[in-house]
Amino acid sequence: MNTPDPFREWDGAYVLGALSTADRLAYEQHLAQCASCEREVCGLAGVTALLSRVPEEWAVQSLGTGPEVPAAVLPRLVRAVRRRHLLVTAAAVLVAAVTGAVLGVLFCYL
Incomplete structure (x- = not known):
């Protein structure tokens, strides 16, 4: 590989x-x-010279402000993150409970 x-x-x-x-x-x-x-690297060697010729105003203008994000997006993202955290926590608790149960059964028979 x-x-x-x-x-x-x-x-x-x-x-x-x-x-x-x-x-x-x-x-x-x-x-x-x-x-x-x-x-x-040889193929990119001339890029710095070309970039130095771009006026600073053009570079700043080309950045723009980006697309507008709808107001409803943030609450949905927050809910999704909370839901994911809840699922991860629930999965961790479930794994801990199963591990505890298995260890408890094993120690009972030792």
């Missing part, structure tokens, strides 16, 4: 200089051994 490359998604962060010093050094060691990641 192939293990996933832990550095697979680091190429963009590396090119943009967003990795910590330790991560950058680890990624550079990886690049020396991985032709696939090296190709990805």
